[in-house]
Amino acid sequence: MTVVEEKGSGEYRSRVREWLAANVPPPTAGLPPADYLRVAKEYQAALFAAGFAGITWPKEVGGQGLGPAEQQVFAEEAAELDLPTYPLLIGMGMCGPTLVDLGTPEQKQRYLPPLLRGDEVWCQLFSEPGAGSDVASLQTRAERTDDGWVLNGQKVWTTNAQWADYGAVLARTDPDQVKHAGITMFILDMHAPGVTVRPLRDMSGKSPFNEVYLDDVHLPADAVIGEVGRGWQAAVTMLGHERVSIGASxxxxxxxxxxxxxxxxxxxxxxxxxxxxxxxxxxxxxxxxxxxxxxxxxxxxxxxxxxxxxxxxxxxxxxxxxxxxxxxxxxxxxxxxxxxxxxxxxxxxxxxxxxxxxxxxxxxxxTNEVQHNIIGERILGLPKEPQVDRDVPFRQLRVGTQGGAR
Ligand SMILES: Cc1cc2nc3c(=O)[nH]c(=O)nc-3n(C[C@H](O)[C@H](O)[C@H](O)COP(=O)(O)OP(=O)(O)OC[C@H]3O[C@@H](n4cnc5c(N)ncnc54)[C@H](O)[C@@H]3O)c2cc1C
CATH class of the missing domain: 1.20.120 (Four Helix Bundle (Hemerythrin (Met), subunit A))
Incomplete structure (x- = not known):
């Protein structure tokens, strides 16, 4: 695979360079969070108006429909700059690309254009107090109702939940299945009744992530991302985008x-x-x-x-x-x-x-240890770690914060 020459001076690179030179917002260090979010949304809106948002996303959802060369040129030019992309990172780098891959036409039309325009912020609700590296042990549950689902549980370390309008949430929909099988991914309206966001502070003094409590939250039937019971596969899709996105940043x-x-x-x-x-x-x-x-x-x-x-x-x-x-x-x-x-x-x-x-x-x-495991097992073909819980219905496992059969 040929790597696009970094110092190429094509017309696209000149356009990107000129636009960035004229549109980089002033430094955001020290801004109150609400102002930082506003600047980030305005920057994304300006990117969209200039035709630089979602460079490789399909045109029908508001993307530019361009290729990797253009994406790379933009990344190279932007690498020199301190851009306010953090509040929209999870939407643009993870949830958006997952919806491009797995979303229904209606979901793509509803959620992707506002994301590209910087109107809506997304977060990712996978981790729980008892499910981090082993996300498939998650205990948040979604139960069917006449008109959709009702969601109960707790998530943690949810980056940008304090700003988010929507989230991609993993929930257990069938505890009688083995732990990787009975999971579904949903679109969660973060402003819905029953969603409570509490900030957590890290050692830098900032609160980049949150606890999220989910108490009888109604999810409409069309909130499912991908298929019911195939949330693990959807999560793997999103984690693939996440690792590339984090690696690239x-x-x-x-x-x-x-x-x-x-x-x-x-x-x-x-x-x-x-x-x-x-x-x-x-x-x-x-x-x-x-x-x-x-x-x-x-x-x-x-x-x-x-x-x-x-x-x-x-x-x-x-x-x-x-x-x-x-x-x-x-x-x-x-x-x-x-x-x-x-x-x-x-x-x-x-x-x-x-x-x-x-x-x-x-x-x-x-974590780094988990990445080593993935590389060892899935790329180098080394023997898998012994796993005693893969073939047991989730209901019978002692996991996370609850033990024994429920
Ligand atoms: C800044 C930040 C932002 C985050 N944002 C989000 C977010 O937006 N959404 C979200 O869902 N989550 C988020 N997370 C959570 C993150 O995904 C988890 O913290 C991570 O997956 C580890 O899970 P854990 O903290 O439960 O640690 P644990 O899984 O309990 O791991 C504890 C230790 O055990 C090691 N370990 C565990 N299993 C193995 C194994 N099989 N082999 C070898 N070593 C192992 C780990 O490497 C680690 O050192 C965020 C975390 C951070 C730090």
Missing amino acids: RPSRSSALGFEAVLALARREGATADPAQRERLAELYAHERALELLNARMRQETQAGHPPGARGSVAKLAAAVQLRRAIAVAGELAGADVVAWDPEDGHGADLARGINSAPASSIAGG
Whole structure:
């Protein structure tokens, strides 16, 4: 597979570059959350109006219907910039692509255009207190009613739920099936009665994720994504998009842990003449570049009809490992400034925030250990871990927060 030449100077690249130069919003650091969300929605709306939203999504749902080359050109040009994409990341990178793959024509028409225009925010409700790495142990349940389903349970670590209008939720619809079989994915209206969102704070002081309580929430019959009982397959589809999306969102070159920022730090610390530091910087650059090319290749393969499947785990794992590598190099260069930075020095604060937030990348979207398992079993063909619960009806399992038969 040929990788599109990064420094190509096609007409599309010029158009992207010119548009970004004129439309990048001012820095959002320090903005109150509501203002940050507003800026993010306005940026997405501007992208849509300019014909840069959903570059590879089908035209009939408001996408641009273009190919991997254009997507890659945009990603390369945007990598240099600090763009307010975070609030819409889960919709654009995970829920939207899953609806493109599995949604009914009505679902695509209803949900994808507002997502592309930045009108509606999405979240992903998979994890529960007793179901993280082993998501198929989930206990949130949806039971049939005359006009749809009623949803009860609790989700956790739900990124952006505080802003979300809709979510993709996994629920158990048949506890008499084995644990991977009796699950269904639904579209959840986050403003529906019975949905309660409570923020959780992480060690960087921010609240990027939430607990979500679901008490007798009504789901209409047409809220099912894919097929009833095939939620695990829908989840695998979404997790594939998620791993590529997270892998692709490695620190932009302008972020505190991107190569350019670490190089600038080395220059400020007068460390670039030291052969040992030069070697570490060169290693950092080589890995960052390899990751960019890996992501570029996966985007191209996806567009050519070969979704990466389990190989998305390679990109996801590589991005998390690269962040740790960057922390090691930057931490040694900055020394005590990492924990006691000069408040006047914007670089120090950025670096400290980046380092505090970075461990999450080894957990979110599946931990590094889980990615190693996936790569070992599904790509390298190593023997599977023994699993004693795969063939037992879910109702008989002792899982999560409840034990024994129910
Ligand atoms: C920043 C952030 C954002 C998140 N956003 C979302 C979101 O929007 N929606 C959502 O649904 N979830 C979200 N999550 C949750 C995330 O998917 C889970 O935290 C993750 O899957 C791990 O699950 P857990 O926390 O329950 O840990 P556990 O599964 O309990 O794992 C604990 C430890 O055991 C290890 N482990 C578990 N199983 C194995 C195994 N088979 N082999 C080897 N080691 C194993 C893990 O690697 C880990 O070190 C988010 C998490 C973070 C940190």
